[in-house]
Amino acid sequence: MPLPKWELAAGDVAICTSCDSANRVRVFPAILAPPQASARAEVALDGEGTCYDHPSKRAVAACHQCGRFVCRLCSVESGSEIWCPSCVAAGAGKAKSANLDTARTLYDSTALILPLISLLLYPFTLIAAPASLVLSAMTWSRPLSLVRRNRWRFVAAILISLTEICLWTLVIVYLASGRFRGAR
Amino acid sequence: MTSPTSERYRKLPGQRRGFLHGASLWMAPDHILAVKSLRFREEYKRFYLRDIQAIVVATRSRFHISTRACGIAALWLAVFIAARNRAPWGPGVMSIAAICLMVWWLYCSYFHSCSCRIYTAVSRDDLPSIYRTWTARKFLAEVEPLIWQVQGVLHGDWAEAVEERLVGPAVLPPGTPPLIQPTADARRHTLASDIFVACLFADAALNFLTLHSMTRIIEWILYALAFGEIGGAVVIFLQHHRGILRAGMQKLAIATLILLGAVYYVRQILAGVAMGNRPALPDANLLATLPSYLVLRQVEAGVCLILGLVGVALALMPESDTV
Numbered sequence: 001m002p003l004p005k006w007e008l009a010a011g012d013v014a015i016c017t018s019c020d021s022a023n024r025v026r027v028f029p030a031i032l033a034p035p036q037a038s039a040r041a042e043v044a045l046d047g048e049g050t051c052y053d054h055p056s057k058r059a060v061a062a063c064h065q066c067g068r069f070v071c072r073l074c075s076v077e078s079g080s081e082i083w084c085p086s087c088v089a090a091g092a093g094k095a096k097s098a099n100l101d102t103a104r105t106l107y108d109s110t111a112l113i114l115p116l117i118s119l120l121l122y123p124f125t126l127i128a129a130p131a132s133l134v135l136s137a138m139t140w141s142r143p144l145s146l147v148r149r150n151r152w153r154f155v156a157a158i159l160i161s162l163t164e165i166c167l168w169t170l171v172i173v174y175l176a177s178g179r180f181r182g183a184r
Numbered sequence: 185m186t187s188p189t190s191e192r193y194r195k196l197p198g199q200r201r202g203f204l205h206g207a208s209l210w211m212a213p214d215h216i217l218a219v220k221s222l223r224f225r226e227e228y229k230r231f232y233l234r235d236i237q238a239i240v241v242a243t244r245s246r247f248h249i250s251t252r253a254c255g256i257a258a259l260w261l262a263v264f265i266a267a268r269n270r271a272p273w274g275p276g277v278m279s280i281a282a283i284c285l286m287v288w289w290l291y292c293s294y295f296h297s298c299s300c301r302i303y304t305a306v307s308r309d310d311l312p313s314i315y316r317t318w319t320a321r322k323f324l325a326e327v328e329p330l331i332w333q334v335q336g337v338l339h340g341d342w343a344e345a346v347e348e349r350l351v352g353p354a355v356l357p358p359g360t361p362p363l364i365q366p367t368a369d370a371r372r373h374t375l376a377s378d379i380f381v382a383c384l385f386a387d388a389a390l391n392f393l394t395l396h397s398m399t400r401i402i403e404w405i406l407y408a409l410a411f412g413e414i415g416g417a418v419v420i421f422l423q424h425h426r427g428i429l430r431a432g433m434q435k436l437a438i439a440t441l442i443l444l445g446a447v448y449y450v451r452q453i454l455a456g457v458a459m460g461n462r463p464a465l466p467d468a469n470l471l472a473t474l475p476s477y478l479v480l481r482q483v484e485a486g487v488c489l490i491l492g493l494v495g496v497a498l499a500l501m502p503e504s505d506t507v
Binding site: 021023025027028029032101103104106109113146 | 210225242320445
């Protein structure tokens with residue numbers, strides 16, 4: 001739904017005539033920008049550089065990764081760089097640019113939650129604590145959240161898991177030694 | 185070790201902290217990053233400063249219970265329990281404190297809450313992390329100068345010029361197919377969720393029917409049902425994660441796991457109290473005679489029944505209502 005026009009004409013706070021809510025509206029020059037030109041690639045003239053994937057289209061840039069020429073349609077903006085579709089697709093597997101990430105799995109949070117949530121039914125810590133240790137070891141070097149800065153959750157998960165494993169070991173040793181004494 | 189990409193983001197005011205969902209905003213040199221966190225996963229959306237057309241903050245009441253609020257409530261409860269028998273004025277003071285906190289929360293939720301929406305030429309998105317007016321003010325104070333730096337400032341009779349323009353994405357005429365076809369709809373229920381709900385009903389029925397006659401066999405059947413519920417909950421999580429099952433059933437599974445955990449510990453405490461210092465396992469019949477244990481089983485049965493009914497409602501309700 002478009003912004004109601006009366007909001008813009010009012011001063012700092014505009015009151016909605018239908019629901020009486022106070023609205024603070026901030027408008028920026030992008031609102032007046034002409035609609036963007038179509039991304040349709042232009043046909044290349046004789047002697048002009050052409051797109052690697054579309055030989056009849058005029059190249060507008062070179063891929064920052066592989067150097068291939070790309071037309072307007074094929075150019076993918078990644079931060080300050082232009083990538084070709086192949087490099088974007090190839091990067092999805094390994095060296096993916098952070099600017100293209102739309103989601104990340106938080107392995108550190110998973111590793112931390114496992115030994116904690118299993119405390120709800122403590123016998124499950126027998127499975128969850130080693131699972132958390134393995135998960136922490138396997139995913140330690142995986143990319144974290146885009147915005148978090150360190151791996152304290154991994155460290156906390158490892159410490160909690162080790163504590164739970166130690167406690168279980170003590171319990172098992174205690175029970176086993178008790179049985180052993182009882183048998184003698 | 186620090187992630188090489190994390191250094192360039194700076195936290196912006198506002199954070200929504202929920203038990204399952206959270207949201208926050210971060211500032212990069214050329215864009216605002218909106219982060220939606222789903223406990224084990226984060227989703228990102230970027231709003232480039234050059235593209236932002238407008239930001240609208242509308243006042244409206246919002247009664248969000250954050251994890252911080254729950255933490256304060258838990259702290260209050262702990263202090264209340266500790267102070268209950270130590271000072272005669274303790275309960276009175278704690279009650280007044282609780283009322284004050286509640287009034288403050290209601291006041292903020294009703295009079296100082298808002299929703300914030302950001303518009304670009306192709307999108308309009310709510311910013312869930314901004315839900316208090318003072319946070320919105322701080323957010324605007326931080327972001328506005330940066331957008332002005334990139335876009336410049338509006339001069340002249342801009343309100344008149346804006347009058348004739350459309351803000352946000354264009355509204356498609358009715359019947360126009362969407363640009364991106366939605367993926368196959370998640371289902372309301374699956375075999376696993378059906379078994380899960382059936383286990384809930386069986387648990388409730390067995391608890392009600394055997395309130396005064398607990399035997400070892402019934403106890404083992406109840407354990408089996410509990411394991412069925414836990415297994416069902418795990419499968420429901422996986423199916424929801426893969427997009428097979430809708431979110432409502434996942435929430436039901438979480439509520440069931442919390443109930444199972446709480447009942448498990450309370451039962452252990454009651455059994456411990458009943459058995460005193462004797463090291464043997466508590467006798468099921470002895471436990472069944474305890475009034476507090478009886479109440480626990482009634483509560484468990486009642487909550488299981490309610491959860492089962494919610495499960496049935498989720499499975500039968502129309503698609504749009506269950507998301």
